[in-house]
Amino acid sequence: MKVQTIDGHEADLPQTVLDSFKMGLKGPLLLPGDAGYEESRTVWNAMIDRKPALIMRCLGIADIISCVRFAHDQRLLLCIKGGGHNIAGLATADGSLMLDLSLMRGVWVDAEQKVAHAQAGCLLGDLDRETQVHGLATVLGFVSMTGIAGLTLGGGFGYLTRRWGWTTDNVIGMDVVTADARLVRATEEENPDLFWGLRGGGGNFGVVTGIDYMLHPVGPEVVGGIVAWPASEAAEVLNLYRTLAREAPQELTLVTLMRPAPPAPWLPKEIHGKLIVAILACHSGKIEDGEKAVSAIKSFGTPIGDVLVRRPYAQLQTLLDGTQPKGRRYYWKSEYLPGIEPKLCEKFIAHSEKIRSPHSAMILFQIEGALNRVEDNHSPVGNRDARYVLNIGGAWEHEVDDTANINWAREAWNDLKEFSTGGTYINFLTRDEGRERMEAALGKNLSRLSEIKSKWDPENFFRTNRNIQ
Template identity: 40%
Template structure:
């Protein structure tokens, strides 16, 4: 067997049997060539546009395997992708002509209830963490879809249903084990390797492969107050005005967003919303008394005349997987765009209302998130994640199923984004980006702002050859 792989400089390298045997022997997990389609992929890429298998995959079973794979990539100058949850919207963990370092077998989650910490391996998905931590009535704030990877989400910041009260996923990180480009294994925390610790809290996968995350835990659940109110999409401009008024005054226990979409006519969904465009006003109140929380959320249920109202006290773990059905792995083609707003003006709401009624496919979402509280309490320079002031973020989660629609759907997403630049502050959330013909550095200047310079220096110190470049890429910039 021979395998030809793309190198980081764009050239191709043909690997002989001997070279592959050497790597295969060094790994505990299997080394799988792309031609071996008989061996199922443990975790395929989420975005169907990037579904092809990597030319060669190292399925890692632990940190030692990751070290071997990184050393191999570096010594051959290979372009290497790293896969955690595989939920990169931009397909950054796919590498059809190169090497994939696949952590999807590294899913361990260990809770220490006394110290209120959870240790999570680099390939775990959010649902696995919520499940284990909820067994102790504890949580660490993660995202809203249970199959998203902890790794990519946290390294890029990580918004979710608890962020106003407890901050971003990266704000709750207390320690990480990282395999750097030279194959060294480092422990990063406030006291050990503080530059690396600063950089991985928002700076993405640029600095190495994180094999273990340790997060702080908080007491939440098992039951929380949940609002999920479906209003007719025609009413979205009025609904969103009322929602804005509520969200601007809501306590930090309330994290809320508006999603517009068309639910499929799926069994289990109420018939009244089958194939019906809706505006979903969603919120979680994370306080200890769910009934009291429901009273706080009540105004969200009275913003208009709902088609259907799912609001009720609910297990936190159920809330965390309530949107899963809309985002099947490999089920959609996707290209997302997002931007932050300093103010959600009436004109911005009217533009969003127009765009949400002009979506290119039923499963395309137009979302408005209220951000604040603990996210804004962190100094913009305290972590690499620099966006600490904008109260709103808008995202166009453009999703469709037919490859013939690629061009039109991507063009719609870009033009919707352009239209919103009139109301936005120019900054973007890098975890919600498509890629296509855009360079890997796209958006990093506005997303990182003043932090980009420090990130470039840390990248130069830890990964001068840019071994880890399939990400929102930070160019190594030595002083």
């Protein structure tokens, strides 16, 4: 069988070597043509189309150790797939041995200590589901099918960021299989350099097998959801957003977006496909406070749809899932913003009006709060001056539309990047964004990451990631 080596060459893997490797595994090892291979090799973004030589659906840490040892001995290119949601397709590589962690989705909650241990193949929804049994949650993102590992290793933000910081600020320990196939623990006390590096440095240092998160009391019911207006009211709605966001208590997180209306049942049929503006909200404090806090949104102008209500937090965490299916073509541009100026709102509306596909959107996420109160070098995720995230999200169905949609996103970004802090989110970088953008994402913390990389992975064995040299 032809495989890709770590040095970028093609090599032959003898059948006898493969057979003896297989004997030491518990989970299934998939080859092209095997049932499940296609599902496993594909990732969320259909722009990425790569074919690993071997896919190991790991059934535990022992499988991961066997694979790392085998790949190391054979000098095989290794890649790691968590939720497969990285837009740049970092989870997969042609000719590689892919570790697919999707069979490792266990979660254990210690409600008394307010700690959850999650296996690295968990999706966000797996963790929310188990922690919410106890009325607890940690900071996770907005789409429940995203993988916890990629999200956490790159930073992570969501509705609870304003209260408790980046996802990674809520991590208290990780278990990691290193390049020499050892299982090590990374915490503030054990291997603190590795622990620091993992909280923003991505999969550069090893295969994370499990993550321990701090939990906080949340829900199980919150006030959350979305209100939408026609695009003709965009200027007023964005002005409302700016004012409310500036004054909002940290229990309240506000997101605004413009996009063609999806065919959602809560939006009237005649508006489907037409440009709308919307505010998405989550108030995770007392229900009465939440209802009061969102009343100015619900009573504003003439909404065409309003599902901003009291509801289970776990349900709110799945509200956007339907808009982000696996298998579409996606291209994003993103920046951190220090605030929202009226001029930015004007440009935001102008570029939304030029959207080329029914699935694309422009979004502003509010994140200011807890993350701004921590030193920049607390962990490599940094960007402690970020108060909003701008995401220009191109999404479409067919390859023939690639150029038009990519150009739309790039033009909008070129026009809006003047409002940036200068920083960007590493987990939102597309595959055409290189070293300069990685530096923008990691800033001064990059040099310390390089030192940690040279200690824990001197050969650069873990390289299918935002690679630290």
